[in-house]
Amino acid sequence: xxxxxxxxxxxxxxxxxxxxxxxxxxxxxxxxxxxxxxxxxxxxxxxxxxxxxxxxxxxxxxxxxxxxxxxxxxxxxxxxxxxxxxxxxxxxxxxxxxxxxxxxxxxxxxxxxxxxxxxxxxxxxxxxxxxxxxxxxxxxxxxxxxxxxxxxxxxxxxxxxxxxxxxxxxxxxxxxxxxxxxxxxxxxxxxxxxxxxxxxxxxxxxxxxxxxxxxxxxxxxxxxxxxxxxxxxxxxxxxxxxxxxxxxxxxxxxxxxxxxxxxxxxxxxxxxxxxxxxxxxxxxxxxxxxxxxxxxxxxxxxxxxxxxxxxxxxxxxxxxxxxxxxxxxxxxxxxxxxxxxxxxxxxxxxxxxxxxxxxxxxxxxxxxxxxxxxxxxxxxxxxxxxxxxxxxxxxxxxxxxxxxxxxxxxxxxxxxxxxxxxxxxxxxxxxxxxxxxxxxxxxxxxxxxxxxxxxxxxxxxxxxxxxxxxxxxxxxxxxxxxxxxxxxxxxxxxxxxxxxxxxxxxxxxxxxxxxxxxxxxxxxxxxxxxxxxxxxxxxxxxxxxxxxxxxxxxxxxxxxxxxxxxxxxxxxxxxxxxxxxxxxxxxxxxxxxxxxxxxxxxxxx
Amino acid sequence: xxxxxxxxxxxxxxxxxxxxxxxxxxxxxxxxxxxxxxxxxxxxxxxxxxxxxxxxxxxxxxxxxxxxxxxxxxxxxxxxxxxxxxxxxxxxxxxxxxxxxxxxxxxxxxxxxxxxxxxxxxxxxxxxxxxxxxxxxxxxxxxxxxxxxxxxxxxxxxxxxxxxxxxxxxxxxxxxxxxxxxxxxxxxxxxxxxxxxxxxxxxxxxxxxxxxxxxxxxxxxxxxxxxxxxxxxxxxxxxxxxxxxxxxxxxxxxxxxxxxxxxxxxxxxxxxxxxxxxxxxxxxxxxxxxxxxxxxxxxxxxx
Numbered sequence: 001x002x003x004x005x006x007x008x009x010x011x012x013x014x015x016x017x018x019x020x021x022x023x024x025x026x027x028x029x030x031x032x033x034x035x036x037x038x039x040x041x042x043x044x045x046x047x048x049x050x051x052x053x054x055x056x057x058x059x060x061x062x063x064x065x066x067x068x069x070x071x072x073x074x075x076x077x078x079x080x081x082x083x084x085x086x087x088x089x090x091x092x093x094x095x096x097x098x099x100x101x102x103x104x105x106x107x108x109x110x111x112x113x114x115x116x117x118x119x120x121x122x123x124x125x126x127x128x129x130x131x132x133x134x135x136x137x138x139x140x141x142x143x144x145x146x147x148x149x150x151x152x153x154x155x156x157x158x159x160x161x162x163x164x165x166x167x168x169x170x171x172x173x174x175x176x177x178x179x180x181x182x183x184x185x186x187x188x189x190x191x192x193x194x195x196x197x198x199x200x201x202x203x204x205x206x207x208x209x210x211x212x213x214x215x216x217x218x219x220x221x222x223x224x225x226x227x228x229x230x231x232x233x234x235x236x237x238x239x240x241x242x243x244x245x246x247x248x249x250x251x252x253x254x255x256x257x258x259x260x261x262x263x264x265x266x267x268x269x270x271x272x273x274x275x276x277x278x279x280x281x282x283x284x285x286x287x288x289x290x291x292x293x294x295x296x297x298x299x300x301x302x303x304x305x306x307x308x309x310x311x312x313x314x315x316x317x318x319x320x321x322x323x324x325x326x327x328x329x330x331x332x333x334x335x336x337x338x339x340x341x342x343x344x345x346x347x348x349x350x351x352x353x354x355x356x357x358x359x360x361x362x363x364x365x366x367x368x369x370x371x372x373x374x375x376x377x378x379x380x381x382x383x384x385x386x387x388x389x390x391x392x393x394x395x396x397x398x399x400x401x402x403x404x405x406x407x408x409x410x411x412x413x414x415x416x417x418x419x420x421x422x423x424x425x426x427x428x429x430x431x432x433x434x435x436x437x438x439x440x441x442x443x444x445x446x447x448x449x450x451x452x453x454x455x456x457x458x459x460x461x462x463x464x465x466x467x468x469x470x471x472x473x474x475x476x477x478x479x480x481x482x483x484x485x486x487x488x489x490x491x492x493x494x495x496x497x498x499x500x501x502x503x504x505x506x507x508x509x510x511x512x513x514x515x516x517x518x519x520x521x522x523x524x525x526x527x528x529x530x531x532x533x534x535x536x537x538x539x540x541x542x543x544x545x546x547x548x549x550x551x552x553x554x555x556x557x558x559x560x561x562x563x564x565x566x567x568x569x570x571x572x573x574x575x576x577x578x579x580x581x582x583x584x585x586x587x588x589x590x591x592x593x594x595x596x597x598x599x600x601x602x603x604x605x
Numbered sequence: 606x607x608x609x610x611x612x613x614x615x616x617x618x619x620x621x622x623x624x625x626x627x628x629x630x631x632x633x634x635x636x637x638x639x640x641x642x643x644x645x646x647x648x649x650x651x652x653x654x655x656x657x658x659x660x661x662x663x664x665x666x667x668x669x670x671x672x673x674x675x676x677x678x679x680x681x682x683x684x685x686x687x688x689x690x691x692x693x694x695x696x697x698x699x700x701x702x703x704x705x706x707x708x709x710x711x712x713x714x715x716x717x718x719x720x721x722x723x724x725x726x727x728x729x730x731x732x733x734x735x736x737x738x739x740x741x742x743x744x745x746x747x748x749x750x751x752x753x754x755x756x757x758x759x760x761x762x763x764x765x766x767x768x769x770x771x772x773x774x775x776x777x778x779x780x781x782x783x784x785x786x787x788x789x790x791x792x793x794x795x796x797x798x799x800x801x802x803x804x805x806x807x808x809x810x811x812x813x814x815x816x817x818x819x820x821x822x823x824x825x826x827x828x829x830x831x832x833x834x835x836x837x838x839x840x841x842x843x844x845x846x847x848x849x850x851x852x853x854x855x856x857x858x859x860x861x862x863x864x865x866x867x868x869x870x871x872x873x874x875x876x877x878x879x880x881x882x883x884x885x886x887x888x889x890x891x892x893x894x895x896x897x898x899x900x901x902x903x904x905x906x907x908x
């Protein structure tokens with residue numbers, strides 16, 4: 001008993017720390033229950049009054065994983081190929097584009113770094129070629145004379161900053177959307193993970209995260225150019241259908257394009273219109289290389305974002321508009337944006353203000369094109385193409401033709417957060433509804449309690465007093481695990497709870513080893529106190545070896561797993577530390593206390 | 606209460622039978638894996654998975670046929686724990702929001718009086734799945750290497766490392782084998798995914814726990830009974846630790862069974878793997894690991 005001062009001290013310290021770290025969780029849970037019981041009217045008031053305190057409590061509480069509280073986990077990948085092409089800008093030629101595309105394939109197959117593969121592939125194909133042909137930067141000191149190695153470093157750096165910038169933009173979008181405590185972090189060299197607790201509208205979030213919101217102001221094509229191109233393409237398809245009807249023995253040849261596209265537009269800038277369902281077929285017909293050659297170089301065809309009218313049968317009709325390829329002005333110049341309503345139609349629209357530079361250019365563009373339409377293009381769709389009535393010198397513009405107020409709000413959000421430096425792809429998405437999360441919490445809770453009871457009873461029946469002591473250690477053990485999780489700001493997930501339940505079964509192992517050893521020593525004829533001493537010290541090496549190896553497995557699981565699996569690894573490791581402490585130190589102190597008199601007896605079954 | 610008070614089983618004799626048992630199990634497992642193949646879940650294969658909760662029980666076959674046309678291919682449709690909850694998996698390449706609304710719209714057309722809500726989605730891109738698979742494989746290989754080295758350092762004898770790792774291979778291989786055979790029979794998912802890999806690594810940790818305790822006893826006894834025949838000493842060590850091996854296995858088996866019953870649908874495959882793992886791990890630390898060490902040592906002496 002005398003030698004146990006340090007042990008008792010450490011138990012008290014460990015307990016005090018656990019209580020300190022778990023306290024906010026306990027208070028927060030109590031507060032939450034209190035708030036839930038309040039009448040509707042008082043609830044909002046109470047929450048408002050205590051907002052600061054409640055938030056602090058929540059931040060210091062043991063946090064629940066998305067699988068328990070419901071929410072959305074998204075992994076986004078920065079499109080490196082697209083980024084490398086765009087970074088080269090006008091310098092990009094077919095050589096570079098081929099190299100980038102093939103490097104993408106190779107990097108996938110070999111699981112290597114994309115940029116490394118790309119530089120290597122470029123050098124293989126062009127032994128004397130220099131990447132400085134494509135990439136220049138004054139600020140990074142990348143010139144015509146830069147070596148490929150320098151360019152490689154430059155590209156890696158640029159990708160890194162593109163991912164960082166994408167992360168910042170995503171953060172600002174998520175903040176504007178209003179999610180409590182989102183987590184946004186980088187994974188590997190080109191992925192961003194976004195965790196959004198309590199999110200219910202997945203569709204909206206997906207669009208918000210991926211949305212490039214590339215806003216462009218473009219002039220529309222000359223009416224003659226558009227109608228001439230249309231004639232050429234229609235007659236091309238007349239020719240094609242005439243050639244194929246020889247084999248298909250059916251009446252008059254149908255022009256495949258006119259089958260799906262009505263060429264009579266409502267104004268001279270439209271190429272034609274069709275139903276929403278047929279737009280894909282029209283795209284396919286128009287994108288054939290032979291057809292593309294018939295289009296004037298300075299004109300692109302783009303769909304209207306919303307239907308311009310409906311047929312009597314209720315089918316929505318979309319028009320195809322000929323806009324100029326050159327972009328007059330982009331969304332970078334937008335400094336302010338807000339949602340309001342068009343007074344004439346009562347439809348939502350987004351009003352924008354431009355910065356000084358943008359306003360100057362906008363004034364010049366509008367001044368030079370009075371009486372002509374300017375198309376407002378967002379992500380490749382024409383939202384509207386109003387006629388310019390006067391020169392606009394105050395830098396104002398607006399986007400109409402939006403589907404709903406939420407769409408307008410999200411557009412404002414994206415415009416203000418800035419454009420993404422490269423396209424983002426959702427490569428992984430996992431969502432759990434709040435009710436399923438609640439069910440999981442219940443399932444986890446019941447499993448823990450039942451597991452605890454059954455193991456506790458078994459231990460008491462098998463080891464008597466010793467078992468009861470081990471049970472006490474086991475209870476403390478679970479509290480310690482929660483304390484460790486709270487202290488390290490770890491998240492409790494469903495696999496994490498499974499880890500705790502598993503720990504209940506395995507934590508008693510150390511005590512089983514010790515008690516079995518004590519029984520052996522007793523059988524060998526030792527006194528109870530000598531048997532206890534021998535039991536604890538002889539079992540030690542087996543306990544340590546067994547636990548250290550399992551701890552290794554925990555570390556490996558932690559470093560490979562994602563999300564919930566990491567949670568499992570964390571509780572497994574916390575469980576090992578806690579159970580070693582409670583099984584070796586706590587039970588020892590209690591056993592020593594019970595045998596403090598020489599005559600004392602203690603049963604190990 | 607005392608089980609196995611002074612036990613004196615002849616495990617070495619048991620080894621002979623165990624060789625046949627393990628041999629048959631291993632051959633069957635490898636046969637199963639080779640012929641039926643590993644069934645990868647969404648984590649390692651990629652795809653889109655939605656769990657819908659209806660208000661009333663639904664017919665899985667019906668849903669499957671109703672969705673085949675809109676999704677351009679027959680989706681996998683299974684019950685998810687209760688008769689009202691359905692898991693739908695599809696490889697349809699369209700974007701997530703489109704696929705989700707295809708499913709929900711079709712369901713509300715087909716079952717206008719039985720509204721459904723999406724309670725869980727898992728979408729994994731093919732490339733991302735490839736990364737996850739590679740990560741899982743690396744984790745398992747890495748774990749086995751680390752264990753080999755740790756035991757080598759602690760017991761200063763590579764035969765122990767080899768014996769332990771052989772036993773772990775044995776355990777995981779048999780669990781995978783049982784999985785492939787039962788995948789189509791049991792009413793819950795037994796596909797390889799991240800949580801199953803986590804279960805495998807836990808089995809590795811657990812089985813190792815058992816094995817190391819026995820090894821530790823062998824090391825201790827070899828210092829105590831220097832004159833005793835090596836085989837006999839190994840047998841004695843197994844008997845010495847038998848009570849502990851059984852008790853720990855029983856308590857662990859209790860809790861994983863409780864997890865299996867009460868832990869919810871999400872943990873079914875995971876806890877099932879652990880249940881198998883505890884049984885096979887206990888068996889292998891009694892009959893496989895130590896005997897593997899004895900065999901390797903015997904072979905080494907001959908060589």
